[in-house]
Amino acid sequence: MKLAVLSGKGGTGKTTVAVNLALSLAGKGEKVLFLDTDVEEPNAGLYLKPVLEESLPVTIPYPEIDQEKCDYCGKCANFCQFNALAVAEGLVLTFQELCHGCGGCVLVCPKEAIQEGKREIGVIEKGWADSIKFWQGRLNIGEPFAVPITRHLKNGLADVQEDIVIIDAPAGVSCPVIEAVRDSDFALLVTEPTPFGRHDLELAMKMVDHLGLPSGVVINRAGKNNDLISEICQERNVPILMEIEFSKLLASLGSIGVPFSRVLPQWQDRFWGMYQSIKEGCPCAS
Amino acid sequence: MKIGISAAGKDLDALLDPRFGRCPYFLIVDTETKEFEVADNPGNTAGGGAGIKAAQAFLQLGTKELVTGQAGPNAFEVLVKGGVKIYQAPQVKISEVIDLYHSGDLKELTTPGGRGRGSR
Ligand code: SF4
Ligand code: SF4
Numbered sequence: 498m499k500l501a502v503l504s505g506k507g508g509t510g511k512t513t514v515a516v517n518l519a520l521s522l523a524g525k526g527e528k529v530l531f532l533d534t535d536v537e538e539p540n541a542g543l544y545l546k547p548v549l550e551e552s553l554p555v556t557i558p559y560p561e562i563d564q565e566k567c568d569y570c571g572k573c574a575n576f577c578q579f580n581a582l583a584v585a586e587g588l589v590l591t592f593q594e595l596c597h598g599c600g601g602c603v604l605v606c607p608k609e610a611i612q613e614g615k616r617e618i619g620v621i622e623k624g625w626a627d628s629i630k631f632w633q634g635r636l637n638i639g640e641p642f643a644v645p646i647t648r649h650l651k652n653g654l655a656d657v658q659e660d661i662v663i664i665d666a667p668a669g670v671s672c673p674v675i676e677a678v679r680d681s682d683f684a685l686l687v688t689e690p691t692p693f694g695r696h697d698l699e700l701a702m703k704m705v706d707h708l709g710l711p712s713g714v715v716i717n718r719a720g721k722n723n724d725l726i727s728e729i730c731q732e733r734n735v736p737i738l739m740e741i742e743f744s745k746l747l748a749s750l751g752s753i754g755v756p757f758s759r760v761l762p763q764w765q766d767r768f769w770g771m772y773q774s775i776k777e778g779c780p781c782a783s
Numbered sequence: 784m785k786i787g788i789s790a791a792g793k794d795l796d797a798l799l800d801p802r803f804g805r806c807p808y809f810l811i812v813d814t815e816t817k818e819f820e821v822a823d824n825p826g827n828t829a830g831g832g833a834g835i836k837a838a839q840a841f842l843q844l845g846t847k848e849l850v851t852g853q854a855g856p857n858a859f860e861v862l863v864k865g866g867v868k869i870y871q872a873p874q875v876k877i878s879e880v881i882d883l884y885h886s887g888d889l890k891e892l893t894t895p896g897g898r899g900r901g902s903r
Contacts, residue, residue: 574839581835
Protein backbone atom coordinates (compact mmCIF):
# COMPACT_ATOMS: atom_id res chain seq x y z
CA MET A 498 0.00 0.00 0.00
CA LYS A 499 1.24 3.47 -0.92
CA LEU A 500 0.21 5.97 1.70
CA ALA A 501 0.82 9.65 1.05
CA VAL A 502 0.97 12.02 4.00
CA LEU A 503 0.26 15.61 3.06
CA SER A 504 -0.99 18.93 4.32
CA GLY A 505 -2.19 22.07 2.62
CA LYS A 506 0.59 24.08 4.21
CA GLY A 507 3.80 23.69 6.18
CA GLY A 508 4.14 23.42 9.92
CA THR A 509 1.08 21.26 10.64
CA GLY A 510 3.09 18.27 11.81
CA LYS A 511 2.89 16.34 8.55
CA THR A 512 6.40 14.96 8.85
CA THR A 513 5.83 14.08 12.51
CA VAL A 514 2.78 12.03 11.55
CA ALA A 515 4.57 10.33 8.64
CA VAL A 516 7.57 9.45 10.79
CA ASN A 517 5.55 8.13 13.72
CA LEU A 518 3.37 6.10 11.40
CA ALA A 519 6.44 4.54 9.78
CA LEU A 520 8.06 3.75 13.13
CA SER A 521 4.83 2.28 14.51
CA LEU A 522 4.28 0.00 11.53
CA ALA A 523 7.92 -1.08 11.51
CA GLY A 524 7.64 -1.68 15.25
CA LYS A 525 4.83 -4.15 14.51
CA GLY A 526 7.06 -6.02 12.12
CA GLU A 527 5.84 -4.53 8.83
CA LYS A 528 8.33 -3.88 6.03
CA VAL A 529 8.24 -0.16 5.41
CA LEU A 530 9.81 2.13 2.83
CA PHE A 531 9.83 5.79 3.79
CA LEU A 532 10.00 8.30 0.96
CA ASP A 533 10.77 11.92 1.78
CA THR A 534 9.61 13.77 -1.32
CA ASP A 535 9.89 17.23 0.21
CA VAL A 536 12.95 17.76 -1.94
CA GLU A 537 13.35 21.44 -1.17
CA GLU A 538 13.49 20.77 2.54
CA PRO A 539 13.85 17.08 3.30
CA ASN A 540 13.62 16.88 7.07
CA ALA A 541 12.18 13.46 7.94
CA GLY A 542 15.77 12.28 8.24
CA LEU A 543 16.20 14.55 11.26
CA TYR A 544 13.76 12.29 13.12
CA LEU A 545 14.47 8.92 11.56
CA LYS A 546 18.25 9.42 11.52
CA PRO A 547 18.91 7.10 8.61
CA VAL A 548 22.32 5.88 7.51
CA LEU A 549 22.55 6.91 3.87
CA GLU A 550 24.43 4.47 1.68
CA GLU A 551 23.86 5.72 -1.84
CA SER A 552 23.70 9.11 -3.50
CA LEU A 553 22.55 9.29 -7.12
CA PRO A 554 22.67 12.51 -9.13
CA VAL A 555 19.54 13.67 -10.93
CA THR A 556 20.12 15.60 -14.14
CA ILE A 557 18.02 17.47 -16.64
CA PRO A 558 19.11 18.37 -20.16
CA TYR A 559 19.99 21.90 -21.23
CA PRO A 560 21.19 23.34 -24.53
CA GLU A 561 24.89 23.69 -25.29
CA ILE A 562 25.56 25.85 -28.30
CA ASP A 563 28.39 25.43 -30.75
CA GLN A 564 29.26 29.02 -31.58
CA GLU A 565 31.11 27.92 -34.72
CA LYS A 566 27.98 26.48 -36.28
CA CYS A 567 25.45 29.04 -35.05
CA ASP A 568 24.47 31.82 -37.47
CA TYR A 569 22.33 33.69 -34.91
CA CYS A 570 19.09 33.06 -36.77
CA GLY A 571 17.18 33.23 -33.48
CA LYS A 572 14.90 30.25 -34.18
CA CYS A 573 15.85 28.55 -30.92
CA ALA A 574 15.03 31.61 -28.82
CA ASN A 575 11.74 32.14 -30.64
CA PHE A 576 10.79 28.57 -29.99
CA CYS A 577 11.63 28.48 -26.30
CA GLN A 578 8.48 29.42 -24.40
CA PHE A 579 10.49 29.75 -21.18
CA ASN A 580 12.84 32.37 -22.67
CA ALA A 581 15.85 30.36 -21.60
CA LEU A 582 17.77 31.49 -24.70
CA ALA A 583 18.65 34.91 -26.03
CA VAL A 584 20.03 35.51 -29.51
CA ALA A 585 21.21 38.73 -31.09
CA GLU A 586 23.75 39.46 -33.80
CA GLY A 587 26.96 37.72 -32.76
CA LEU A 588 25.51 36.63 -29.42
CA VAL A 589 23.71 33.58 -28.13
CA LEU A 590 23.19 33.12 -24.41
CA THR A 591 21.53 30.31 -22.48
CA PHE A 592 19.93 30.61 -19.06
CA GLN A 593 20.09 27.19 -17.53
CA GLU A 594 17.90 27.93 -14.56
CA LEU A 595 15.00 28.77 -16.86
CA CYS A 596 15.41 25.75 -19.14
CA HIS A 597 12.83 23.00 -18.60
CA GLY A 598 14.83 20.56 -20.66
CA CYS A 599 12.14 19.98 -23.31
CA GLY A 600 14.74 19.58 -26.07
CA GLY A 601 12.72 21.64 -28.54
CA CYS A 602 15.50 24.09 -29.36
CA VAL A 603 17.73 21.18 -30.43
CA LEU A 604 15.09 20.16 -32.95
CA VAL A 605 14.36 23.59 -34.41
CA CYS A 606 17.98 24.67 -34.91
CA PRO A 607 18.60 24.55 -38.69
CA LYS A 608 22.39 24.47 -38.21
CA GLU A 609 22.53 21.57 -35.77
CA ALA A 610 24.41 23.91 -33.50
CA ILE A 611 22.68 22.80 -30.30
CA GLN A 612 23.66 19.75 -28.30
CA GLU A 613 22.01 18.48 -25.18
CA GLY A 614 24.18 18.91 -22.13
CA LYS A 615 23.29 17.56 -18.73
CA ARG A 616 22.94 19.59 -15.61
CA GLU A 617 22.75 18.18 -12.12
CA ILE A 618 19.81 19.64 -10.20
CA GLY A 619 19.94 17.46 -7.11
CA VAL A 620 20.39 13.97 -5.75
CA ILE A 621 18.48 10.98 -4.55
CA GLU A 622 19.80 9.43 -1.37
CA LYS A 623 19.04 5.92 -0.18
CA GLY A 624 19.70 4.18 3.09
CA TRP A 625 18.20 2.60 6.18
CA ALA A 626 16.77 3.84 9.44
CA ASP A 627 17.03 0.56 11.37
CA SER A 628 14.50 -1.73 9.67
CA ILE A 629 12.90 1.10 7.68
CA LYS A 630 14.16 1.57 4.17
CA PHE A 631 14.67 5.29 3.66
CA TRP A 632 14.84 7.32 0.44
CA GLN A 633 14.93 11.05 0.03
CA GLY A 634 15.40 13.55 -2.75
CA ARG A 635 17.35 16.74 -2.37
CA LEU A 636 17.13 19.68 -4.75
CA ASN A 637 20.24 21.84 -5.10
CA ILE A 638 19.80 25.28 -3.56
CA GLY A 639 18.48 27.81 -6.04
CA GLU A 640 17.19 25.21 -8.48
CA PRO A 641 13.60 25.87 -9.46
CA PHE A 642 12.57 22.42 -10.68
CA ALA A 643 11.56 19.99 -7.95
CA VAL A 644 9.38 17.70 -10.06
CA PRO A 645 12.13 15.78 -11.92
CA ILE A 646 13.62 14.71 -8.58
CA THR A 647 10.29 13.55 -7.21
CA ARG A 648 9.69 11.68 -10.43
CA HIS A 649 13.03 9.90 -10.15
CA LEU A 650 12.28 8.95 -6.57
CA LYS A 651 8.92 7.52 -7.50
CA ASN A 652 10.19 5.69 -10.56
CA GLY A 653 12.25 3.61 -8.17
CA LEU A 654 9.08 2.31 -6.52
CA ALA A 655 8.42 -0.11 -9.36
CA ASP A 656 11.01 -2.59 -8.07
CA VAL A 657 10.38 -2.24 -4.38
CA GLN A 658 9.69 -5.29 -2.15
CA GLU A 659 8.31 -3.43 0.86
CA ASP A 660 4.59 -3.85 1.56
CA ILE A 661 4.05 -0.36 2.84
CA VAL A 662 5.38 2.81 1.26
CA ILE A 663 4.93 6.01 3.23
CA ILE A 664 5.30 9.12 1.13
CA ASP A 665 6.05 12.32 3.03
CA ALA A 666 4.82 14.90 0.51
CA PRO A 667 5.96 18.52 0.34
CA ALA A 668 3.65 21.09 1.93
CA GLY A 669 1.12 22.92 -0.18
CA VAL A 670 -0.83 21.94 -3.29
CA SER A 671 1.69 22.70 -6.05
CA CYS A 672 3.02 20.57 -8.93
CA PRO A 673 5.66 18.77 -6.83
CA VAL A 674 2.95 17.76 -4.35
CA ILE A 675 0.77 16.32 -7.08
CA GLU A 676 3.74 14.45 -8.49
CA ALA A 677 4.47 13.03 -5.02
CA VAL A 678 0.91 12.04 -4.24
CA ARG A 679 -0.59 10.83 -7.49
CA ASP A 680 -0.97 7.08 -7.91
CA SER A 681 -0.90 6.57 -4.15
CA ASP A 682 -3.53 4.30 -2.64
CA PHE A 683 -4.52 6.60 0.17
CA ALA A 684 -3.98 10.21 1.21
CA LEU A 685 -3.58 11.08 4.86
CA LEU A 686 -4.30 14.78 5.32
CA VAL A 687 -2.66 16.36 8.35
CA THR A 688 -4.14 19.59 9.66
CA GLU A 689 -4.60 21.61 12.81
CA PRO A 690 -7.78 23.11 14.24
CA THR A 691 -7.29 26.74 13.25
CA PRO A 692 -9.00 28.80 10.54
CA PHE A 693 -5.82 28.61 8.46
CA GLY A 694 -5.60 24.89 9.00
CA ARG A 695 -9.16 24.52 7.82
CA HIS A 696 -8.61 26.64 4.75
CA ASP A 697 -5.51 24.74 3.71
CA LEU A 698 -7.16 21.41 4.45
CA GLU A 699 -9.92 22.32 2.06
CA LEU A 700 -7.41 23.01 -0.69
CA ALA A 701 -5.71 19.69 -0.01
CA MET A 702 -9.09 17.91 -0.06
CA LYS A 703 -9.91 19.40 -3.43
CA MET A 704 -6.60 18.27 -4.82
CA VAL A 705 -7.03 14.77 -3.49
CA ASP A 706 -10.56 14.61 -4.93
CA HIS A 707 -9.21 15.72 -8.23
CA LEU A 708 -6.66 12.91 -8.15
CA GLY A 709 -9.42 10.46 -7.18
CA LEU A 710 -7.72 9.25 -4.00
CA PRO A 711 -9.50 7.98 -0.89
CA SER A 712 -8.46 10.04 2.10
CA GLY A 713 -8.69 10.60 5.83
CA VAL A 714 -7.73 13.37 8.22
CA VAL A 715 -5.37 13.57 11.17
CA ILE A 716 -5.92 16.55 13.47
CA ASN A 717 -2.66 17.57 15.03
CA ARG A 718 -2.59 19.79 18.13
CA ALA A 719 -6.21 18.81 18.61
CA GLY A 720 -8.23 20.62 21.25
CA LYS A 721 -11.32 22.67 21.83
CA ASN A 722 -11.50 24.03 18.28
CA ASN A 723 -11.74 20.65 16.59
CA ASP A 724 -15.19 21.61 15.25
CA LEU A 725 -13.46 23.79 12.69
CA ILE A 726 -12.14 20.63 11.09
CA SER A 727 -14.89 18.15 11.84
CA GLU A 728 -17.45 20.39 10.11
CA ILE A 729 -15.72 20.27 6.78
CA CYS A 730 -14.88 16.59 7.15
CA GLN A 731 -18.60 15.92 7.55
CA GLU A 732 -19.47 18.15 4.64
CA ARG A 733 -17.05 16.34 2.41
CA ASN A 734 -17.58 12.95 3.94
CA VAL A 735 -13.94 12.40 4.84
CA PRO A 736 -13.26 10.44 8.05
CA ILE A 737 -11.18 11.81 10.90
CA LEU A 738 -8.78 8.97 11.61
CA MET A 739 -6.79 10.36 14.51
CA GLU A 740 -6.61 13.31 16.86
CA ILE A 741 -3.26 14.11 18.36
CA GLU A 742 -4.08 16.14 21.45
CA PHE A 743 -1.89 19.09 22.14
CA SER A 744 0.55 18.31 24.94
CA LYS A 745 3.74 19.86 26.22
CA LEU A 746 5.37 16.45 26.31
CA LEU A 747 4.78 15.77 22.60
CA ALA A 748 5.88 19.27 21.67
CA SER A 749 9.11 19.03 23.62
CA LEU A 750 9.90 15.58 22.22
CA GLY A 751 9.37 17.01 18.75
CA SER A 752 11.64 19.93 19.45
CA ILE A 753 14.55 17.63 20.28
CA GLY A 754 13.95 15.45 17.24
CA VAL A 755 12.51 12.42 19.04
CA PRO A 756 9.45 10.88 17.40
CA PHE A 757 6.98 10.45 20.25
CA SER A 758 5.97 6.90 19.35
CA ARG A 759 9.52 5.78 20.08
CA VAL A 760 9.18 6.61 23.76
CA LEU A 761 5.40 6.36 24.20
CA PRO A 762 4.40 2.88 23.03
CA GLN A 763 0.67 3.55 23.33
CA TRP A 764 1.08 5.77 20.28
CA GLN A 765 2.45 2.85 18.29
CA ASP A 766 -0.82 1.08 18.98
CA ARG A 767 -2.85 4.09 17.94
CA PHE A 768 -0.96 4.46 14.65
CA TRP A 769 -1.23 0.73 14.09
CA GLY A 770 -4.98 0.95 14.66
CA MET A 771 -5.25 3.82 12.22
CA TYR A 772 -3.38 1.85 9.60
CA GLN A 773 -5.73 -1.10 10.08
CA SER A 774 -8.79 1.06 9.53
CA ILE A 775 -7.24 2.61 6.43
CA LYS A 776 -6.52 -0.85 5.12
CA GLU A 777 -10.05 -2.06 5.75
CA GLY A 778 -11.68 0.92 4.12
CA CYS A 779 -9.34 1.03 1.19
CA PRO A 780 -10.11 -0.70 -2.09
CA CYS A 781 -6.40 -1.38 -2.52
CA ALA A 782 -6.27 -3.68 0.52
CA SER A 783 -4.31 -6.76 -0.30
CA MET B 784 22.50 59.91 -30.77
CA LYS B 785 19.66 57.42 -30.52
CA ILE B 786 18.75 56.11 -27.09
CA GLY B 787 16.19 53.56 -26.00
CA ILE B 788 13.91 54.26 -23.04
CA SER B 789 11.56 51.87 -21.24
CA ALA B 790 8.24 53.65 -21.42
CA ALA B 791 4.75 53.37 -19.99
CA GLY B 792 3.20 55.05 -23.06
CA LYS B 793 3.83 55.82 -26.69
CA ASP B 794 4.97 59.46 -26.78
CA LEU B 795 7.33 61.95 -25.15
CA ASP B 796 4.73 62.86 -22.52
CA ALA B 797 4.56 59.29 -21.30
CA LEU B 798 6.37 58.31 -18.14
CA LEU B 799 9.49 56.23 -18.02
CA ASP B 800 8.56 52.72 -16.85
CA PRO B 801 11.13 51.66 -14.25
CA ARG B 802 10.73 47.94 -14.96
CA PHE B 803 12.84 47.16 -17.98
CA GLY B 804 11.58 43.58 -18.47
CA ARG B 805 7.90 44.34 -18.04
CA CYS B 806 7.50 47.81 -19.53
CA PRO B 807 4.94 47.91 -22.38
CA TYR B 808 7.03 49.93 -24.86
CA PHE B 809 10.50 50.96 -25.82
CA LEU B 810 10.83 54.48 -27.21
CA ILE B 811 13.81 54.98 -29.46
CA VAL B 812 14.50 58.69 -29.36
CA ASP B 813 16.93 60.78 -31.37
CA THR B 814 18.32 63.01 -28.64
CA GLU B 815 19.03 65.88 -31.08
CA THR B 816 15.88 66.04 -33.19
CA LYS B 817 13.57 64.45 -30.60
CA GLU B 818 12.12 62.27 -33.32
CA PHE B 819 11.15 58.89 -31.98
CA GLU B 820 9.92 55.43 -32.83
CA VAL B 821 7.87 53.09 -30.66
CA ALA B 822 8.50 49.37 -30.31
CA ASP B 823 6.44 46.90 -28.30
CA ASN B 824 8.23 45.05 -25.56
CA PRO B 825 7.45 41.35 -25.96
CA GLY B 826 8.66 40.83 -22.37
CA ASN B 827 5.55 42.64 -21.19
CA THR B 828 3.39 39.62 -21.92
CA ALA B 829 5.97 36.86 -21.37
CA GLY B 830 5.27 34.30 -18.66
CA GLY B 831 8.75 33.58 -17.39
CA GLY B 832 12.04 35.03 -18.55
CA ALA B 833 10.49 38.42 -19.37
CA GLY B 834 13.78 40.24 -18.88
CA ILE B 835 15.60 37.97 -21.31
CA LYS B 836 12.93 38.38 -23.93
CA ALA B 837 12.86 42.14 -23.46
CA ALA B 838 16.64 42.39 -23.66
CA GLN B 839 16.80 40.31 -26.81
CA ALA B 840 14.14 42.48 -28.45
CA PHE B 841 16.00 45.59 -27.35
CA LEU B 842 19.25 44.37 -28.93
CA GLN B 843 17.39 43.83 -32.18
CA LEU B 844 16.44 47.50 -32.21
CA GLY B 845 20.11 48.28 -32.70
CA THR B 846 20.34 51.00 -30.03
CA LYS B 847 23.42 50.83 -27.86
CA GLU B 848 22.18 53.02 -25.02
CA LEU B 849 19.26 52.30 -22.72
CA VAL B 850 17.61 54.40 -20.03
CA THR B 851 15.44 52.55 -17.55
CA GLY B 852 14.76 52.17 -13.81
CA GLN B 853 16.34 48.83 -13.25
CA ALA B 854 17.08 45.61 -15.11
CA GLY B 855 17.13 42.17 -13.47
CA PRO B 856 20.24 39.97 -13.58
CA ASN B 857 19.28 38.01 -16.70
CA ALA B 858 18.24 41.07 -18.71
CA PHE B 859 21.36 42.83 -17.50
CA GLU B 860 23.59 40.04 -18.73
CA VAL B 861 22.00 39.97 -22.19
CA LEU B 862 22.17 43.75 -22.54
CA VAL B 863 25.75 44.09 -21.38
CA LYS B 864 27.00 41.17 -23.48
CA GLY B 865 25.14 42.74 -26.39
CA GLY B 866 27.19 45.91 -25.90
CA VAL B 867 24.45 48.10 -24.45
CA LYS B 868 25.25 50.83 -21.95
CA ILE B 869 22.49 51.12 -19.34
CA TYR B 870 21.58 54.37 -17.61
CA GLN B 871 19.24 54.82 -14.70
CA ALA B 872 16.59 57.52 -14.51
CA PRO B 873 13.66 58.20 -12.19
CA GLN B 874 10.04 57.71 -13.18
CA VAL B 875 9.62 61.01 -15.03
CA LYS B 876 8.32 62.02 -18.46
CA ILE B 877 10.31 60.83 -21.46
CA SER B 878 10.92 64.44 -22.50
CA GLU B 879 12.51 65.07 -19.11
CA VAL B 880 14.61 61.92 -19.47
CA ILE B 881 16.05 63.43 -22.65
CA ASP B 882 16.88 66.65 -20.77
CA LEU B 883 18.63 64.61 -18.09
CA TYR B 884 20.54 62.82 -20.80
CA HIS B 885 21.76 66.11 -22.25
CA SER B 886 22.76 67.55 -18.91
CA GLY B 887 24.82 64.43 -18.20
CA ASP B 888 22.82 63.71 -15.05
CA LEU B 889 22.09 60.04 -15.80
CA LYS B 890 23.93 57.51 -13.71
CA GLU B 891 25.28 54.45 -15.46
CA LEU B 892 23.78 51.26 -14.09
CA THR B 893 26.61 48.84 -13.41
CA THR B 894 24.83 46.19 -11.35
CA PRO B 895 21.58 44.38 -11.95
CA GLY B 896 18.56 45.06 -9.79
CA GLY B 897 16.50 42.47 -7.96
CA ARG B 898 15.13 39.54 -9.81
CA GLY B 899 11.74 40.19 -11.39
CA ARG B 900 8.69 38.02 -11.11
CA GLY B 901 9.85 36.24 -14.21
CA SER B 902 12.83 34.41 -12.75
CA ARG B 903 11.04 31.11 -13.17
S1 SF4 C 1 15.42 22.66 -24.01
FE1 SF4 C 1 13.36 23.58 -24.19
S2 SF4 C 1 13.23 24.86 -22.37
FE2 SF4 C 1 15.38 24.40 -22.63
S3 SF4 C 1 16.18 26.10 -23.81
FE3 SF4 C 1 15.62 24.50 -25.27
S4 SF4 C 1 13.53 25.04 -25.88
FE4 SF4 C 1 13.98 26.18 -24.01
S1 SF4 D 1 18.60 28.10 -33.91
FE1 SF4 D 1 20.69 27.33 -34.03
S2 SF4 D 1 21.67 28.62 -35.55
FE2 SF4 D 1 19.80 29.66 -34.94
S3 SF4 D 1 20.45 31.02 -33.27
FE3 SF4 D 1 19.77 29.13 -32.32
S4 SF4 D 1 21.64 27.94 -32.13
FE4 SF4 D 1 22.09 29.54 -33.56
